Amino acid sequence: MRIWQTDLPDKIMAPMVRDANSLYAGCWDTYLYKLKFTTGQIEWKYQMPGVLSTSAVVTSMAVFQSVPNHGVTAIGKSTGTELFTVLDGTAMLAQTPGRTFVITTDRNCAVIDNTTGKEVERLNFAQTALQASNNVDGYIYVADKQGRLACYAAK
Numbered sequence: 758m759r760i761w762q763t764d765l766p767d768k769i770m771a772p773m774v775r776d777a778n779s780l781y782a783g784c785w786d787t788y789l790y791k792l793k794f795t796t797g798q799i800e801w802k803y804q805m806p807g808v809l810s811t812s813a814v815v816t817s818m819a820v821f822q823s824v825p826n827h828g829v830t831a832i833g834k835s836t837g838t839e840l841f842t843v844l845d846g847t848a849m850l851a852q853t854p855g856r857t858f859v860i861t862t863d864r865n866c867a868v869i870d871n872t873t874g875k876e877v878e879r880l881n882f883a884q885t886a887l888q889a890s891n892n893v894d895g896y897i898y899v900a901d902k903q904g905r906l907a908c909y910a911a912k
Contacts, residue, residue, distance in 0.1 A: 763797035765790060770808065776815040779834075783809025789822050791837060801837025805830065814849050814890045818871065819857075821849035821890070829859050831874075841874030843867050850888055851911045853895035858911050860888050866897070 767785035774781045779800065780792045788802040789809060806827040814821040819831040819840055829846030830839060843859045846867060850858040856877075857869040866880040882888075885899040885907075895911035 761795075761797035763792060763799065770810050771812045774813050774815055776834075779815075781813045781815060781820060783811070783813060783822065785809070789813060789820070789832065791820070791834075803830075803832050803837050803839070814892050816849075816852045816892045818852060818854075823848055831857060831869075840871075841869055843869065843876070848888060849890050849892075850897045850899075851891040851895050853911050856895075856911060858897055860885075860899075 765784045769782050769784055771783050775794060778794045780794050782790045784790060785808050787805050787808060789805060790802045791800045793800055805822055805824050807824040809822060811823050820834055821829055821831055823829045828842050828844040829849055830842045833840055845861045846859040847862055848860050850860055850866060855871055857871055859867045861867055864883045864885060866882050867876050868878045870877050882899060884901055886902045887900040889898040891898060897909040897911055900906045
């Protein structure tokens with residue numbers, strides 16, 4: 758029994774993400790859609806600078822969407838407006854109430870002030886090759902290709 762259906766204007770290329778009462782879907786029309794989980798009603802849509810081929814990462818404060826060669830954008834969960842973009846970002850690592858941590862193309866960790874949306878420092882993660890996007894707490898998880906895993910407390 759179908760409960761609801763919403764027809765987006767183009768293909769969905771990455772897994773959708775559910776968060777509380779919302780569903781986030783990235784579409785080939787370059788929009789990230791937030792839908793009401795119970796009805797499928799579009800709550801907002803945010804246009805990104807390219808095709809969305811990866812899933813969004815949803816934290817308690819924001820929705821993070823990466824676009825290859827265009828960085829990582831933080832979008833307000835309730836407003837659907839841009840909070841900040843890390844142009845050379847590839848993935849959100851973790852978020853605390855005060856800071857967001859984003860891995861960059863040159864394997865640095867950009868530390869963003871959540872209040873201003875400005876970068877406050879970069880940490881060298883050159884030895885790492887892989888990372889997890891942690892949307893639960895402020896811990897950063899990275900690994901190298903030799904099998905070493907590390908956890909950092911974001912401060």
